[in-house]
Amino acid sequence: MRKRPCHWAVCKDMMSYIGPKRTAVVRGILHREAFNIIGRRIIQVAQAMSLTEDVLAAALADHLPEDKWSSDKRRPLKSSLGYEITFSLLNPDPKSHDVHWDIEGAVRHYVQPFLNALSVAGNFSVDSQILYYAVLGVNPRFDPASSSYYLAAHSLPHVINPVESRLGSSAASLYPVLNFLLYVPELAHSPLYIQDKDGAPVATNAFHSPRWGGIMVYNVDPKAYNVSELPVRVEVDMVRVMEVFLAQLRLLFGIAQPRVPPKCLFSRPKSEGLMTWELDRLLWARSVENLATATTTLTSLAQLLGKIGNIVIKDDVASEVYRAVAAVQKAAEELASGHLASAFVASQEAVTSSERAFFDPSLLHLLYFPDDQKFAIYIPLFLPMAVPILLSLVKIFLETRKSWKKPEKID
Numbered sequence: 001m002r003k004r005p006c007h008w009a010v011c012k013d014m015m016s017y018i019g020p021k022r023t024a025v026v027r028g029i030l031h032r033e034a035f036n037i038i039g040r041r042i043i044q045v046a047q048a049m050s051l052t053e054d055v056l057a058a059a060l061a062d063h064l065p066e067d068k069w070s071s072d073k074r075r076p077l078k079s080s081l082g083y084e085i086t087f088s089l090l091n092p093d094p095k096s097h098d099v100h101w102d103i104e105g106a107v108r109h110y111v112q113p114f115l116n117a118l119s120v121a122g123n124f125s126v127d128s129q130i131l132y133y134a135v136l137g138v139n140p141r142f143d144p145a146s147s148s149y150y151l152a153a154h155s156l157p158h159v160i161n162p163v164e165s166r167l168g169s170s171a172a173s174l175y176p177v178l179n180f181l182l183y184v185p186e187l188a189h190s191p192l193y194i195q196d197k198d199g200a201p202v203a204t205n206a207f208h209s210p211r212w213g214g215i216m217v218y219n220v221d222p223k224a225y226n227v228s229e230l231p232v233r234v235e236v237d238m239v240r241v242m243e244v245f246l247a248q249l250r251l252l253f254g255i256a257q258p259r260v261p262p263k264c265l266f267s268r269p270k271s272e273g274l275m276t277w278e279l280d281r282l283l284w285a286r287s288v289e290n291l292a293t294a295t296t297t298l299t300s301l302a303q304l305l306g307k308i309g310n311i312v313i314k315d316d317v318a319s320e321v322y323r324a325v326a327a328v329q330k331a332a333e334e335l336a337s338g339h340l341a342s343a344f345v346a347s348q349e350a351v352t353s354s355e356r357a358f359f360d361p362s363l364l365h366l367l368y369f370p371d372d373q374k375f376a377i378y379i380p381l382f383l384p385m386a387v388p389i390l391l392s393l394v395k396i397f398l399e400t401r402k403s404w405k406k407p408e409k410i411d
Contacts, residue, residue: 015263016045020275044261050277051284059254059285060292076254077211079286079293081348082123082175085111086213087245088167089128092135093186094231097220101182101236103128110242114249114273120341121253121279121286129167137162140189149189151217153197156207159215178252179213180245184220184234191219204244214248216241246273255282283340287331290347294328297354304363317360324353 017025024045026038059076077083087107091099107126115124136159140149151159167179185192194202194217208214218241224232250256255278260266269275298321305311327350334343357363 016041016261017265017267018045018048018258018260019267020269020277022277022280041261045264048258048260048264051281056285056288059289077176077178077252079289079348079351080122080176081352082125084173084175084177085115085124085126085249086167086177086179087126087128088179088181089130089236090134090163090181090183091130091132092184093188094132096187096230096232097184097234098231099130099184099234099236101241102238106238106242110238110246110273111249114246117274117279118253118282121282121344131166134163134166135186136183140185140192149185149192150201151192151194152199153195156194157209160209160212163215176211177213178249180248181213181215182236182241183215183217185217187225187230191222192217193219204247206244206248208248208251211252213252214245216244250274253282254285280340283344284335287335287340287343287347290344290351291328291331294324294347294350294354297351297358298324298328301354301358301363304358311363314360314362317357317362320353320357320360324350324357327353 015027017023019025026041026045087103089099089101089103091097107128111126115126118124136151138151138155138158140151142149163181164179194205194207196202204216205219206214206216218236220232220234224234250273255274258266258278267275269278301321305313327346331343331346331350334340334346
């Protein structure tokens with residue numbers, strides 16, 4: 001007989017419960033210090049569900065000195081109006097492996113619900129491709145003890161560059177591109193495992209790169225080689241693959257696993273893979289990031305205008321500046337009121353207007369043609385003309401002066 005799952009009301013050891021829909025429950029206790037204990041518990045639960053210092057630091061990582069924050073703080077993607085997600089199947093040995101994957105069904109059942117819940121943060125487009133004879137840029141090392149091959153942690157950064165040249169998706173894209181690669185190793189390097197910094201195999205056999213995407217190595221069952229001839233038909237377990245890719249996708253968007261306090265029952269997200277309070281925290285962080293970007297751009301524009309004295313501001317540039325300032329003020333007011341969706345939209349408008357003003361074509365030619373470079377351009381043109389003119393003026397002056405000093409004849 002199957003046991004019923006533990007619920008917060010019947011689990012005596014649980015002190016609190018965090019739900020998916022902005023809900024949290026803290027159990028009361030009979031104790032002389034009940035108010036202090038419950039108060040601390042409420043603070044812990046609130047910190048797990050609200051905007052924390054780590055989330056805020058990740059959002060402002062690009063606006064702070066590089067040595068202040070670690071690379072993990074720079075993992076999330078920058079805020080953008082849209083994102084492109086590409087799933088690629090890499091089959092370097094098609095003579096040995098006939099790989100089949102139901103990527104359309106996997107995207108429909110696992111990825112699309114997550115993107116639908118995240119659609120308020122931007123527009124998403126998803127595509128897929130299969131690349132044959134695409135090998136990694138690093139030769140795996142052989143482990144005699146396990147009769148397997150492995151990729152060390154220090155060699156993982158060198159894997160991406162050779163593979164990226166085969167993807168061909170980010171060159172023509174206007175939006176940030178996330179690449180998720182499923183790599184089926186060739187027969188000569190099977191099985192292939194990924195090691196962490198301590199030399200232990202990674203449980204998911206995958207790794208991710210900040211603001212780029214992730215790679216998962218999918219090994220073929222060794223028993224398959226004994227049953228049939230080459231090429232072996234490989235049916236990819238898309239459930240296992242999508243669990244890894246969705247976890248990486250959450251990390252790349254800055255949706256990290258919260259720090260759940262002890263003795264807390266934590267409700268996992270449903271089919272959409274995203275809880276409501278996680279979306280709230282993401283919108284808050286992205287709004288703060290957009291406000292920082294817009295104010296930095298406007299400050300840089302003001303400094304630029306202060307250095308160039310003879311600049312003429314067109315009416316459309318001034319309108320964009322006024323629109324950006326108004327959007328910044330509106331976003332700050334909406335954040336203070338707790339209206340996260342409208343605050344995020346206003347912050348996006350602030351970034352768009354500020355960048356339009358800064359990168360206006362009427363200002364760009366002044367940015368790349370300052371006054372101190374005009375002398376270097378005009379002197380070679382006017383110097384050959386100025387020398388004979390100056391010599392002629394000197395000659396005229398000397399002749400005039402000589403005529404003044406010449407005594408008049410007296411009859």
